[in-house]
Amino acid sequence: MRYSGRVLTAALAAGILVLAGCGGGDSGGSTGSGPGGISVPKIDKLASLGSGEGEVNIISWAGYVEDGSTDKSVDWVSDFEKETGCKVNNKVAATSDEMVTLMKTGEYDVVSASGDASLRLIYGGDVAPVNTDLVPNYKDVFDGLKNKQWNSVDGVAYGIPHGRGANLLMYRTDVVKPAPTSWGAVFDPSSPYKGKITAYDSPIYIADAALYLMKTKPELGIKNPYALDDTQFKAATDLLTEQNKMIGEYWSDYTKEVQAFKAGNSVLGTTWQIITNLAQADKAPVEAILPSEGATGWSDTWMISSKAKHPNCGYLWMNHIISPKANAAVAEWFGEAPSNKLACEQTSDKNFCKTFHADDEAYFSNVWYWTTPIAQCLDGRKDVTCKDYSAWTQAWTTIKG
Amino acid sequence: MTLSPWARWGLRAFMFLGLVFIYVPLLLVLVNSFNGDRTFAWPPHDFTTRWWSAAWNNSGARDALWTSIKAGLGATAIALILGTMVSFAVQRFKFFGRDTLSLLIILPIALPGIVTGIALDSAWRSVIEPLGLGKGLFSVIVGHATFCVVVVYNNVLARLRRTGTSLEDASADLGASPGQTFRYVTFPLIRSALLAGGLLAFALSFDEIIVTTFTAGPGITTLPIWIFNNLFRPNQAPVVNVVAAILIVLSVIPVWFAQRLAGPETTGSRT
């Protein structure tokens, strides 16, 4: 009864405040600055590193933060906890968008954000610039990942690169003949593989269509698949609406994708390197290629919250996770190219970095990393406004019908 | 009802097919927990027990199970208290808004989980969190208790309707204090209803994922959340199958236990 008394007090307080909240609905909102004139909120970076606060709250992709509870041999958290005294509380997010939502709560200190989340976090004032001097391992990160459009603004670094990969084209070698070389295979309205084509289930997939149009319809003038004006956007969504008729299913998790290719429900479509490796390990006759048009891809960045309650532990974590050993372990467990040059020597599979093209800058020069589309065109055009991510989201719902 | 033998056999066959329909997928879960293929390819091509040993060594699953049990017990306790209170009020008193209350109490389970989830989530963040109580296990318990109240309420209410108040009146006439009447008369009458309702409340909480997704704080992983996180990773998906297979087997215990305790007349456990 005592316990329930406390519960009730809390519930009562909640109710009163809910009602009070209704009255003052417009207090404390954003200033409503439109996407046309956005500027980055001024947030100071941490000047010097103090001692750890005893814990750190992390948002990550599944497989980025492993403490041995999944598999005893997969553990790069326990040592960190022992060395620094920072207890790691991890929350796995399923999508980039969930990460943004969670970071807005202010409950978390660091996040492994992909490029389609990072800019939103930066402009939303949810993350602080990173003082890279406080992250000793930063110097060993591949130059191709430093100070890019998705992890910095005006030369100010907002995060520590973690790893990268490309969205490849996978096909069943026993069904799809001849082997595809172009994304045209998944956009062909008279494809013989109708009903067995798959695509990634996210608004960001619109960029894949834009990339294809960029190479095949130069008259549209697409310079960056994440910067689409009205005409270009319509061309891309039209292409996807057409493609929807050919699609068997959209995928978002990779057990589903491996299983679909293995069973033959899907025979052709976008994939990640790790999915291909797993399918091949299960003896599915599949192959993945980087098509002639190049591909979209992702590059993840560890960022620190502007409201971090444990900034010192947060910095210690960011340094730890890109240390050669931890970075190699994550890259192998998750299946992506590591960001630290020295990590390649630490992988258990000596060919790992080669398989994932970790140091192959030529390979990654054909990859357009996920970036949040904003109204200010990312390709530098000033005379038009581009479609922003909410327009992409609504269009994606419409495409799926 | 006098059914023809033909009708009886028809019903028996239907029941059998229904149970086949219910159990074939569960059997498949069990079979796949020994399937060497990471994504459950059919037919299973090699037999392995490595998923079982992996599950045995998986402390994440054990922690998640423990979290789920704590959340379930917390939610069930609150549901039992609140549900019993409302059912007594509704059965023993007439008051303004009684019909509305009985409709309202059903609302949390009748509205889709995603609605309850985002409503509680945004309310918690805008109201309770500023008071210094962040989301954690407690917010999960609150979310679950909200939709569990109704099952306790319905079970207890039905029992109260059936038993009436004559025994309690007799007890009071014989000089028992209200406390004694409750302990020796009322409580034994509603005990099995509480048990049935409580068990169902626990089961609802135990397998809840949608509301939990929205109300769990950092680091809180209930078993369904753990399953959700791991099912979508091929290296882990078979381990999930093992955990599910164990759950199915273990679940017979509470169900059987409740059946024994509740006695034959409440077998239905009145969902």
Add this chain to the structure above:
Amino acid sequence: MTVTTKGGGRQAASFLHRHPKLRLAGLLSAPVLWLVVAYLGALAVLLISAFWSVNTFTGDLVKVFTVENFRTLFTEQVYRNVALRSVGVAAAVTAICVVLAVPMAFFMAKVASPKYRHWLVIAILTPLWASYLVKAYAWRVLLANGGPVDWLLGGPGNGPGYGLFAVILVLSYLWLPYMILPIYAGLERLPDSMLEASADLGARAGRTFRAIVLPILVPSIFAGSIFTFSLSLGDFITVQIVGGKTQLIGNVVYANIGAANNLPFAAALATVPVAIMVVYLIAVRRSGALEEL
């Protein structure tokens, strides 16, 4: 509990006994605070936020009144299609569950011997403890190309595959026990003597069914349908797993809250299932279904 205040002493107890209003207030205070203030309060906040908007880039809430969300909702063809499809799925799932559950529950309550009855109830209850996700994934394997269902139907590609039909099938599977149990409980309360009396009076099985069983059955079915209908209406995970390229209203709500971080629009979308369920509840209340849950 409060009504008898075990440790409260005789005086307080008898005081309460003489003042029923106080007893009532004591009984109602906590539940009403919880449900009305906390739960309805939360729903109200959600409804209000449906009239806000979101800064599309930073994702911050803009708390200025606008009906833009509802305008989009009602003018865009796609949302109408998704809403209708979702209601259709929920109705189909409910219908399938009724068709399967009535004979099964009848067998359990009236045909099976009391000895087996226990085991049958246990058999129906047990699957509720196996994880929902695991069961849905098991169906993904069953329905896969060349999987057991295909094989049963004569070869790869012969089965239904993934899509709308698979969603209806799997949801029916998942929610079937929630339909069987209330129907069983209702039928079990029906005394066998009444059925015998009806037969003795010369009524055929069909007549007995209509006159005696049906009046018991209808509220129980409605009670079960509240579960099957609402659980189907809000589901988005099964749809992701076996739905192929299908999307239902739950997916769109989830995409807008989880993916687009657009709480106001998600809230506006969420009013659709809320409205449908409230109307449904009020409609079935007359049948006495709400007491059969």
